[in-house]
Structures are given as C-alpha cells and as structure tokens.
Amino acid sequence: MTSAKARLQSQAFVEDVAEEMLSSRSFWADARARFFKNRMALVSVFMLFLLVLFAIFGNVIAQWSYEEIDWNLLGMIKEEGGPSIANGHYFGVDELGRDMYARVVQGSRTSLLVGFVAGIASVLIGSTIGAFAGYFGGRFDSIVMGGYTIWLSVPYIIFFVVWQAFFGRSLGQMILVIVLVNWTAGLLIVRGQVMMLRNREFVDAARMLGLSDVAIIFRHIAPNILWVVVIYTSMVVPEVIMMESLVSFLGVGIQEPNTSWGALISEGASTMTFGTLWQLAFPAAFFVIAQVSLYYIGDGLRDALDPKDRL
C-alpha cells in the first residue's frame, strides 16, 4: 500500500489525472462505470457493508456481554470453551471465560470506528494543511514541508507509545493520538494538486471577483481535488486500523475490558500454544476480511480514477 501511495504522490500521477479530469467531462461517469465493472471491488463493498452491519447489530443475537465471565467454563476452556451453539458461545470463549462472539462484535466496533473516524479526520486535516501550503507557497509551504520531512523520519510508534502510556487509553484518546500521528495524511498529494490548480484560469477568475483565499480554496479548488482525497482516504482507513491493532497488540492500545481486533489477535496469539486456536482465528479472520475488502475498494477506486496505472 505504501508503494501505491508513492505512485499517488508522484508528479506524473498528479498531472495525468488532473489533466484527464479537467479535459474530459465524462470523467466521473467513466470512473463510476469502471468501478462498477470491477467485480472484486463490488464484492468488497458488500463484505464491508456486512462487517459494519455485524459491528452495529451483532449484539442482538449475542447471548453474553463482552465483559461477562462464564464461570461454568473457567478452568476447562481448552476442553469446553470452543465454539458452540449449545452454550451460546458461537465463537467460543477467551482465556478468562468471556464470550468471544460478543468480544469480536465489540472489537469490530472499536476497530472500524477508530479506522473510519481517525482515518477520515486525519485526511481532512492533512489535506487542509496541504491545500494551504500548496496555495500560499512561500515560507508557510517550506515550514510545512520541513515539518513533513522530519515527521516522516520519526517512527510514529515512539510518540504513540509515550502518549498512550501517559494520557490514558480511552477510545477518544486513541482517535486523537492517531490523528496527531497521521497529520501528514494526504498532505503531499493535495499540496501538489493545489499547486497545479492555483494557476488555472478559473482560480484567477475567482480572484478577480474578489473572493478571499480561503473561499477560493474551499469553494473552487476543493471540488476539483475531492477525488484524490477520496482515494487517499480509502488507503488511510485500513492503515489506521492496522496502526490501532498494532499498538493494541503491544498492550498500549485500548483499555480492557473494551477491545479491538488487534487486542483480540494479541490475546489469541499469546494463548495459541495452549491449543485454543479459535481465540486467534475469529478476530484474525475479521481483521483479514476487513483488510482485504478495504484493499480492493481502494484498488478499485484507484483503477477507476487512474486507469493508466493498472498494476
């Protein structure tokens, strides 16, 4: 995905697509047609839809809550704790006798929520900064680019771990720190786009009408770079989910008893030596399905908008 991003940020791509989009009036119609022809992307949209439904309404059929301990099974989790319809633990129970099904529903909620909210927020912030840097150029631009370069060479995990350890581990904190870490999302590409667009006639025209710079950026330039923000978001969301899962795996993620895919995978991985593989398999499967779906959706969007680069 990082290599796909590299292409997305290359000058060639920016020019190709901007040119094509501005020159052809049927750009969006063509893009939509191409996307709907992409079977994998459509299946993925459907899968993601099911996942979201599962996260929202999955609890309806759960027989246990995600923090409740089934004392009947404690001490014989390996023998009796596996998936079973009879005792209501569809996905089995975890090491502490808690219902895996309810925990996977809860984990999906957390991971998807963090992924989408933090992902979209990061891209919006990064794009806005990028748009301003590209539009105004000059010193502001060089400060932003300097910060960007430095930030890219700092492993985010440092900041992440320190922040999480010192400021608590609630859902809100998690989203906040991800947005802080990801403030560069979409910055470079939007900056490049805006730099190209700011010298176009329609921007000059708007300037002559006396519109303020901010109004020009948001009302006249933003609609033209919407597509790039959309594809970029489709790539950032799975990355954010992955990021959240990684820090949860490291034990500095979301606070127990709340959970996420990463935390569940981590617990499952630590107990797999005991033979309770379902504790790893179910959360891993959901994580994998989400990642595959998001990958193909992002891929489909990219292909639809940038048919020149079918890798």
Next chain:
Amino acid sequence: MFNYSVRRLLTAVPTILILIVFAFYLMRLAPGGPFTSEKPLPPAVMENVLKRYGMDEPLHMQLFTYIKNIVCCFDFGPSFSQKDRSVNDIIAQGFPVTLTYGFWSAVFVLVLGIPLGIIAALRHNSFWDYLMTGLAIFSQIFPNFVLAPLMVLLFTLSWGLLPGGGWNGGQWQYIVMPAIALGTSYMAGVARLTRGSLLEVLNSPFIRTARAKGLPERTILIRHALKPALLPTLTYMGPVFVYMITGSVFIDVFFSTGGIGQDFIDGAYSRDYSVLLGLAIIYCVLTFSINLVLDLLYAWIDPKVRDSL
C-alpha cells in the same frame, strides 16, 4: 556532496533537540510518574528518591543536565524502573540485537524484493507477475503482527523447525523468523514498486533510443534501465526503514529477542522517563542516519540531484 552531508547533520541536531525537549515536557507534564504506585511512598522516602534521581530540581534544570550529560559524556542517565541498570546498559545490550535482525530483514527485503520486481516486469503477466500481485495482497492482509503468530504456529508449534522466540546470542535460527516477519510486507512493497517503475522506464523514450541503437535487451536492462528504475525504490526505502523500526518494537515484544523494543514498551508501562527518552533518541538518530545515507545514494545515482547538492 561533503558540504551537503555536513549541512544535513547540522539540521538533524536541532531537530533531535526539539524532539527531546518536546518528549521531555510531554512526559513530565503528564499525570503520574515512575514512583506513583498503589501504595504511596512515605513523604520522606519519596523526597530521598526524587533527590537521588535529581528530580527535586526545577524541570528546565533537569532537562539541561540531561542534555549536558548526553553531549559531554554520552550518558543517558540511570533507569528509573530497572535497579542498577543505566540507560546506556540497556542500549548496549538491546540495540545490537535489534540492529542485527533489522539488518538481515533489510537484506531480505532488498535481495528478494528487487529481483522479484524486475522479473515480474520483464515477464509481464507470467507466473512471477501473479506471484507478486499475490504477495502484495498477502502482505496487506497479513501485517507483521498477524504474520508472526502464524509463522510461529507453523514453524514452531506444528513443524518444530525454528525456535518461537528468544535470541541465544544471535544464532541464525533465532534471526530467521524475526527478520522475515518484519520484512515481508516491505519486500512485497519493494517488488511492486520496482516492477512498476521498471515498466515505466522500459516504456520511456530513452529506452526506445537505446533499442534504436541495436543494443540487445539484456544490455538495455542492465546499462540503461536499472539505475532509473531503482530510484523510486530508493526513495521508498526511507519510509520503509522508519516503518521497520516501528515493526521492530513489535518483533522485540513478540519474539522476546531482548531488543530495545521490549525495553521501550516496559519503559512506557513503568513511566521510566530516562529509558523512554534515551531509546527515542536512539530511534531518531538511527532513522536520520539511514535517511542521510539514502539521500547520498540517490544523489550518487542521479546526476541532476548530484549537481544540486
């Protein structure tokens, strides 16, 4: 080129300084500290402890002392949570471990990723090409923290081929899984990028010129196409190394290698200021140096960039 390196180093120093100051205040101003526990210490003891670690002085004085000790004596101070160990000890013990498997992981990424990308580009739509696409998707689905448990499940628990963790002085069996688990997704990324950029270069006008000269395809590839095709890969390696450092924290924890990642996480749990800060500095110095080397390499390959330095 020499001037450029010096200039880069000169900008790296204040950057790291800013990071230190920022991280220092972030940790200190946060609630809680290394000596906060369920049972509060008696005030007299607390005062003694604080004095011992120099924490009774004002914050900026502590920061000053900290930086002074690093600059003059390369001394990162004592650990707050691990008794009788200094941060220097921790770094000296853990850093070589992380560096060792990190190095092998980078070798794995480049030595496999680049040839795979080249083959996939040359044999467009062949088995290798599909293998690579598959690998790219695979790496997307199985990030290191899913891949590592899977590998342990297969290679350790099922087949008993490799040890599931530990370091044992760095014998090769202990390096294989950490290096592969850390590198696989970047290997796929490098392969995909190399393939894409080589395809693009092979379609570029100057390659057509080379063909018009009557050069055989092999010569064209080696003499004309490879260098420019590898430039994007080189650019990509910068962020990759940063990601790999992030990944190494996970690898250290999961495989109990004894690398600095585990100390870092432990430090976060126990709010061990000096360990966190010391390791953060090491991580930053590492990424800055890698990025500098990559930049110089880039300039060495691309004459246009070389002239602008």
Next chain:
Amino acid sequence: MSLLSVQDLAIRFSTGDGTVHAVNNVSFDIAPGEKVALVGESGSGKSQIALSIMGLLAKNAQVSGRILHEGRDLLTLSQDALNKVRAKKIAMIFQDPMSALNPYMRVGRQLTEIVELHEGLGRADARKRAIEAMEAVQIPDAKNRIDAYPHEFSGGMRQRIVIAMALICKPGLILADEPTTALDVTVQAQIMRLLDEIQSELNTAVLLITHDLGVVAGFCDRSMVLYGGRMMETAPTKDLFAAPSHPYTRGLLRAVPNINDAAGELRAIPGSPPNQLRPLTHCPFAARCVDAVEQCRSTLPELTGEATKRACLRPVEALS
C-alpha cells in the same frame, strides 16, 4: 535500385476501445542519398511508419506488408538480425531531445556504446570516434563536454547529440522524426542546416517526418503527404508546393502562414481528423473535402500518376 522499399504497409493497434487503423496500405521507395519528406498532421501515422521500419512499434501493434532493405524484409528479421541493422544501416533521430537521451548516463558513453557494439571498437577508439561525431555536429569543446550529462546541455545541443548518435556509424538511411519540433525557431534553422550539411557530406538518405511544411520546403527533394494513415499525394517538393494535386495538400498549404502573402487569408481545414477505429472503405479526407462527391464517400482511390501521384478521384488540376 531503391535503398528502402515499403510495400503495402498496414499498422493496427488493438486498444481498449477497439482496433485503431493507424496506417493503411502505404507504399513508397527511398533511393540512396535521397531526401524525402513524410508530411502529415499528428495522428496521421507518420511516426508509426518510422518506428515500424526500426522495429520499435509498441507491443500492441500488428503490422502487415513488407519493408525491404538490402533485399531482406525487415518485418521478418529476428531480433538479433534487426539489431545489426539498427544504427548501423538505418538510424533514427527522435523528436524530443529532452527525453531521448538517458539522463543517468554521460553523453560520451551513450555515443561510444554504439560504435563499441557495431564496429567492435575498444574504449579508447570509441571515445575518439565519439568526440569526432560531436565535433561533426558542431558541439563546441567536444573533448571536455563528452563527460557531461544530458541535463548539462541546452535543448539544441542535446538534439545535436541525438543527431551525432544517429550519424556515428554512417548509416545509409536516417529517419528523422520531427527533429526540430521541440526546439526554438532559431535553433530549428540551425539544426536543419546542420542536417543538410551532414547529409550532403555523407550522402545519406533521409526520411524527414514532419508536420511543418516550412521545414520540408528547404530540405527535401520529394514529399509524401499522409492523411488518416493513407498516402494522399507524393510529388517532387517543388511541384507539390507550386501545384498541389490533392485537395488535402492544397488545404494544408493554405493553412501555412506565408510571409510573401501577408494579405492572403490563413485557412484552417474545417472538420477534424477521421475516426481510425473503422477500417478504411473510402477516402479518409472525404468528410472534410470541399470538392467531395458521392463517389468519394464510397470508394477508396488508388495512388496514380507519373511524377506527381495522388490518391484522389477529383484532383485539383482536374477541376480548374
């Protein structure tokens, strides 16, 4: 005896939108030492003809017909055999000197590799030859400039290097694909003069591919006009300019600004180039031709005539 004989050449490209008929049954000969122009708008297929001679067409191209050179059909040659023709017997000058040179390689190396390959020269001899070639295209201080990279040269100088690359093996035929389009007007003139000098010195045949009739007028013995991948007219350049026979040629000449005819109006040809997704069944120019009649839209005229040949049912001279 012609040096190169192109017979019934057709080039099609299979694309996502269908098959593009880029070149449709084109035939022509080039004699040794002859300077021939191939004129046409962009999309007329003129560059594709040059590329097909060099065997450099894109992978999705299908070629039929014959391209005879020294008694062999270049289209059927193996890759190795073709590599022995390229640069040695037939060389090509590309349109954009900015992108035609490898930016990561010293220009000297880009020259020496050609003579090392085709003449088996050692490093030192090859270097000497490269310097000679650079001097022949009038690059000042060639001895020192040989170790520079392409980006250290101006556009005109780079095009000189591209020309030096084409000339270094003294090939019998040079295909010059829009050699001056990417350059400033003043540099254009210099490059054309240089080409002319070198051509007369080596007596190399040149196929000049261009959309610029002004360049043709001063350089070529004979001109061929291409439209919609079809040969429209071929004639000695003088005759072509004085009395165009095909309505398309006439339209093309009227669209050229003429300094001697400041009062004359400049007329663009109405309409747009033909849709090449359909195979040709009638004259491709019929839709834009003011003189077209019903028959023009149903039959495909052959190229006929003596000195001047045209593929037209109602040539200009027949109407006046």
